Amino acid sequence: MVGKGIIVDRELSKSTHKGQNSILLIEKIIRERIFDSLYWKQYCFNVNAALILDRCVEIRCVGGLETSGKPMGFICLLVKLIQLMPQREIIEFYLNQGKFKYLKVLAMVFIRLVYRDGGLLKKQLNDYRKVRLYEHGEYKLSYVDEIADKLLNDEMFIGLNLPYMKTNGDDESDDESDGSDEDDSDSD
Amino acid sequence: MSEKNSFGRRTWDKEEFSKQGALRREKEQNKTIEKVEGVSQIDRDSLNFNKDLNKRQVIASNVVSTRGKSFGFYCEVCDLTFKDNLKYVDHLNSKPHLIRSGELNQQIEVTLDDVKQRYEMLVKKMEEQQNDDEKYDIKKRIAKRQAFEEELKRKRQTKKPKPVEQKTNVSTNNNDKDDNMMSMMGFSGFGSTKK
Numbered sequence: 001m002v003g004k005g006i007i008v009d010r011e012l013s014k015s016t017h018k019g020q021n022s023i024l025l026i027e028k029i030i031r032e033r034i035f036d037s038l039y040w041k042q043y044c045f046n047v048n049a050a051l052i053l054d055r056c057v058e059i060r061c062v063g064g065l066e067t068s069g070k071p072m073g074f075i076c077l078l079v080k081l082i083q084l085m086p087q088r089e090i091i092e093f094y095l096n097q098g099k100f101k102y103l104k105v106l107a108m109v110f111i112r113l114v115y116r117d118g119g120l121l122k123k124q125l126n127d128y129r130k131v132r133l134y135e136h137g138e139y140k141l142s143y144v145d146e147i148a149d150k151l152l153n154d155e156m157f158i159g160l161n162l163p164y165m166k167t168n169g170d171d172e173s174d175d176e177s178d179g180s181d182e183d184d185s186d187s188d
Numbered sequence: 189m190s191e192k193n194s195f196g197r198r199t200w201d202k203e204e205f206s207k208q209g210a211l212r213r214e215k216e217q218n219k220t221i222e223k224v225e226g227v228s229q230i231d232r233d234s235l236n237f238n239k240d241l242n243k244r245q246v247i248a249s250n251v252v253s254t255r256g257k258s259f260g261f262y263c264e265v266c267d268l269t270f271k272d273n274l275k276y277v278d279h280l281n282s283k284p285h286l287i288r289s290g291e292l293n294q295q296i297e298v299t300l301d302d303v304k305q306r307y308e309m310l311v312k313k314m315e316e317q318q319n320d321d322e323k324y325d326i327k328k329r330i331a332k333r334q335a336f337e338e339e340l341k342r343k344r345q346t347k348k349p350k351p352v353e354q355k356t357n358v359s360t361n362n363n364d365k366d367d368n369m370m371s372m373m374g375f376s377g378f379g380s381t382k383k
């Protein structure tokens with residue numbers, strides 16, 4: 001949207017990262033496609049981090065925009081989560097639950113984009129469950145660990161630019177996530 | 189609020205007036221739009237836009253209304269019809285509709301416990317559905333098998349009498365006398381018809 005030379009970004013997130021609104025992690029072209037899509041208007045309106053689960057458990061494919069430019073459910077829900085910016089313990093609950101693998105992948109991509117936590121992603125390298133992946137205009141078979149690997153090493157994933165992430169050599173030094181696990185058990 | 193400046197012209201306190209205007213507009217809105225009692229929220233899960241594709245819907249002729257029901261997507265809460273699904277969804281997301289349906293102040297901030305609750309509900313739902321599917325499958329298979337066996341029976345029954353009829357027909361055409369004799373004696377023809 002361009003009005004009087006000012007570029008207006010719609011549907012901003014509640015959170016910012018280094019002074020930039022988190023929704024801007026997603027390229028504008030993709031964002032605009034999503035905000036204009038039926039899926040977004042139908043399912044991503046008036047939802048919170050609990051209600052959005054209804055849709056997250058329905059996904060059957062990991063993907064961004066189709067070649068026609070139509071956004072898939074996966075990326076719509078990802079952008080909605082970035083907009084909602086739930087507490088970290090909620091995202092980690094998505095990640096660690098066992099029943100819905102696409103919900104887990106959603107959390108993984110979120111973690112890669114927003115928290116940029118490589119240690120947390122490395123922990124997912126032992127999940128060999130099959131997932132359907134749509135990339136470069138075609139569907140293919142992939143695995144949760146393969147996607148974790150892509151997120152750790154590639155510069156792009158399903159058409160999204162992955163921001164710079166420190167790659168820490170030692171795997172065992174992620175004390176932060178251990179601490180948050182303990183927090184979870186306290187709150188129960 | 190309005191004063192005369194040194195030229196005798198009136199000046200307007202723009203800020204004050206815009207405030208008043210906003211207040212008035214808000215009042216008007218609150219007057220015209222009220223929550224409609226006894227309506228349920230339109231369930232977005234069940235909005236399946238392909239469901240009624242290529243189907244004709246009969247619309248009762250006694251519904252005489254300039255807005256009301258006509259062809260397209262109908263909002264029960266507001267009694268409005270929309271010609272295409274995007275406009276319809278835009279309407280469902282619009283403030284007037286949300287006020288009427290009572291969805292306006294949906295809780296955005298949730299706790300981990302809220303999320304866990306929803307998750308458990310969905311897990312239960314999924315497991316129930318799987319059970320239903322299995323039950324349905326077994327019933328379906330039994331029904332299929334029964335139908336197949338009945339079909340088989342029918343085929344057997346229809347097959348048996350057929351050849352007999354043919355034989356008698358053929359034989360009557362050829363030579364009546366012999367045939368009568370033969371049938372009296374209990375057999376129906378030689379060599380010419382192979383078994």
Ligand SMILES: [Zn+2]
Nearest residue numbers: 263265266285
């Ligand atoms: Zn309405």
